[in-house]
Amino acid sequence: MTMQAADTTVRATVMVDAPQERAFAVFTDGIDGWWPREHTIGEAELKEMVLEPKAGGRAYGIGVDGSESDWGRVLAFDRPNRIVVSWDITLAWKHELDHAKASEFEVRFIAEGPDRTRVELEHRHLERHGDGWEEMRAAVGSPNGWQAGLELFAAAAAA
Numbered sequence: 001m002t003m004q005a006a007d008t009t010v011r012a013t014v015m016v017d018a019p020q021e022r023a024f025a026v027f028t029d030g031i032d033g034w035w036p037r038e039h040t041i042g043e044a045e046l047k048e049m050v051l052e053p054k055a056g057g058r059a060y061g062i063g064v065d066g067s068e069s070d071w072g073r074v075l076a077f078d079r080p081n082r083i084v085v086s087w088d089i090t091l092a093w094k095h096e097l098d099h100a101k102a103s104e105f106e107v108r109f110i111a112e113g114p115d116r117t118r119v120e121l122e123h124r125h126l127e128r129h130g131d132g133w134e135e136m137r138a139a140v141g142s143p144n145g146w147q148a149g150l151e152l153f154a155a156a157a158a159a
Contacts, residue, residue, distance in 0.1 A: 008133070010123040010141040014150040015116065017158040023117040024080035024109045026157040028053050034156035036149060041093050042069030051085070053077060059085050070095050075104060082108045087123065091132050103128050103136070105146075119154070121146055 016023045026034065028051050035049040044063025051059050052074060059072030076084035087103040088096040096102050105123040112118050123146060126137045140146050 008125060008127040008137070010126070010137055010146060012121045012146040012150050014119050014147075014154045015112070016119055016154045017115065018117060019115055020109050020111040020117045021080045023119060023157050024083075027107060027109075027119070027153055028077075028079075028083060030156065034149075034153045036152060039149070040069065041071050041089055041095060042067055053079070072102075073099075076106075080109055082106060089136075091129055091135055096129075101128050101130060117157075119150060121150060 018026070031051045032049045035046075037046045040046040040049075040061045040063075042061045042063045044065040044067050046061050047064045048062040049060075050062065051057070055074055055077045057074035057077070058070060059074065060068050060070045062068055070088060072085045072088050074083065074085055076082065084104055084106045086099065087105060088099070090096045090101075103123060103125045105121060108120045108122075110118040110120065123140050126133050126140075129136050
């Protein structure tokens with residue numbers, strides 16, 4: 001009898017009707033223009049989503065009350081090819097302070113022509129969230145998770 005480890009990765013892909021440079025810029029610099037407002041770990045309603053465009057940068061939300069809620073760290077920033085961001089969020093949807101318990105997502109931007117880009121997202125190491133990590137996988141892998149976010153992003157990039 002062989003046992004297989006549970007899949008600790010969620011993948012999502014979208015085709016974007018935009019050049020690779022634009023797709024990358026809209027995903028990173030323009031994240032506030034497409035990020036779903038209900039997807040925040042802050043206590044206040046989300047006013048702005050920020051992704052600092054550099055390795056070592058922060059990923060955070062700003063509430064309407066001015067509060068900031070960190071949810072990630074930029075681990076790799078390779079314009080216009082890829083970005084890797086930690087997912088510093090607990091299973092209770094709060095900021096995870098222990099970096100060893102954070103998963104991460106990588107987004108790759110692959111030119112499919114001068115005005116078309118394939119965007120591949122891989123959210124991996126979900127097991128790092130500890131007991132109950134399957135709940136995080138279910139959330140980010142749900143129809144309202146990464147795939148829905150990528151569809152909003154693709155529409156913004158094509159506009």
